[in-house]
Amino acid sequence: MIELFDEPMSKHTTFRTGGNARRFLIPESINELKEAVRKCCEDKEEYLIIGNGSNLLVSEKGYSGTVIQISDKIGKITVSGEEIYAEAGAMLSAVARTARDNGLSGFEFASGIPGSVGGAAFMNAGAYGGEIKNVVTRVDVIVDGELKSLSPEEMHFDYRHSIVMEKNMIITGMAVKLEKKNPEEITAAMTELNRRRVEKQPLEYPSAGSTFKRPTGYFAGKLIEDSGLAGYRVGGAMVSTKHCGFVINYDNANSDDIYRLITDVKRIVMEKFGVELEPEVRLIGEF
Ligand SMILES: Cc1cc2nc3c(=O)[nH]c(=O)nc-3n(C[C@H](O)[C@H](O)[C@H](O)COP(=O)(O)OP(=O)(O)OC[C@H]3O[C@@H](n4cnc5c(N)ncnc54)[C@H](O)[C@@H]3O)c2cc1C
Missing domain, CATH: 3.30.465.10 (Uridine Diphospho-n-acetylenolpyruvylglucosamine Reductase; domain 3)
Incomplete structure (x- = not known):
């Protein structure tokens, strides 16, 4: 099992942001995973399971417990x-x-x-x-x-x-x-879906995919676009102009920038359309 301390979560999230995990474990088998969890429980240590970090926004204050990454090992x-x-x-x-x-x-x-x-x-x-x-x-x-x-x-x-x-x-x-x-x-179906992703999504920037869940009866991206928020920025975070449903790390954003942007977008969409946007991205740590 790989054990790291004060590991930057920016290395393990597709947003490329986030403070340090106090401890970071990478088990190499299911038995090691069970063992890591057992040890955390025994020590009354809070733990967080992550995969590829593609749906996570980790606080700049980091995570004070143990992150357990289930990797391709x-x-x-x-x-x-x-x-x-x-x-x-x-x-x-x-x-x-x-x-x-x-x-x-x-x-x-x-x-x-x-x-x-x-x-x-x-x-x-x-x-x-x-x-x-x-x-x-x-x-x-x-x-x-x-x-x-x-x-x-x-x-x-x-x-x-x-x-x-x-x-x-x-x-x-x-x-x-x-x-x-x-x-x-x-193969043809996969190629076509991939083409649509490349065409419609800002894959050239770090992000966590669609930032918000689809509200019943609406599309988050459309509500955000119709609120005039395409290209809206807080620090280095931006609402993508290519797909307004994506918040992107446009220019060395940190998690605070992204969080503040999400909060602004939620507020403005609520004011304009009376629709509550709920983040799909999982918020980890204190904001
Ligand atoms: C460019 C881009 C495009 C995307 N497109 C899509 C899309 O089309 N559709 C879609 O649904 N999502 C999309 N996403 C979001 C994301 O990829 C998915 O939600 C994905 O399933 C998250 O997997 P992950 O391994 O990265 O999970 P993580 O981000 O590491 O974790 C997400 C949550 O799952 C929990 N978790 C992870 N692994 C485990 C486990 N083994 N046991 C228990 N809990 C676990 C974590 O605690 C966390 O709460 C996109 C993201 C990006 C960056």
Whole structure:
């Protein structure tokens, strides 16, 4: 297990911002992960599980407990017939490539989401009409120190929501059921979705993807654009002019800039349209 102290979270978040984690652990197996969590509980140490940090805004004050990163060291992907089992640290892009190489369709939607399997099951990540909940058949978790399997129903999936957000659980892997298709068609679909991402999203800047959840009946990006906020800046943080749903780290922003920008956007959209925007990005630490 890799153990680091005073580790800058800016190195582990796609926003490229955030203060230091007092302790940062990278377990290399599920047993080491269980051990790390057991030790934190024993020491009454607060801990935070992260994957690829692509949906996190970590305070400039940092995190005073232990961050446990589930990396691709716990990222084995196994194919069995039309089912793929991926450990939590596997990247979604790697699972999508494995599916394609095995002529399995249904995971194309996730190929451009820069997160881990654990982060995606936690968030019920989705894109272009696909969602984790539509393909998953089982999620394995550590709960109260023990490994347990949850059915999709037990995961209580909803829009950007799963039961793991409410309970103290750690996802160790998930199984997905896909269907046979011609690999060329799968490749074409993945290429097309990727093209749409590159065309519409400000991928050239650090961000955490869509900053806000989709409010019922609206699109966050459209509300923000119609509020005249395209290009709105606080310090180095900016509402992307390419896609107003993205807050980007435009010019050496820190997490305070991003947080203040999010707060301003929420307030202005509420004033103009009476719609409450809720961040999709997870706020970690004190703001
Ligand atoms: C350019 C860009 C585009 C994006 N596009 C999309 C998109 O199209 N659709 C979409 O849904 N999201 C999108 N995202 C957001 C993000 O990639 C997803 O939410 C992703 O699923 C997060 O995975 P992660 O591994 O990075 O999780 P992290 O950001 O590391 O963590 C997110 C949350 O999950 C929890 N968590 C992570 N791993 C585990 C685990 N193993 N067990 C328990 N809890 C865990 C963390 O505690 C945290 O609360 C995008 C982000 C970027 C930067």
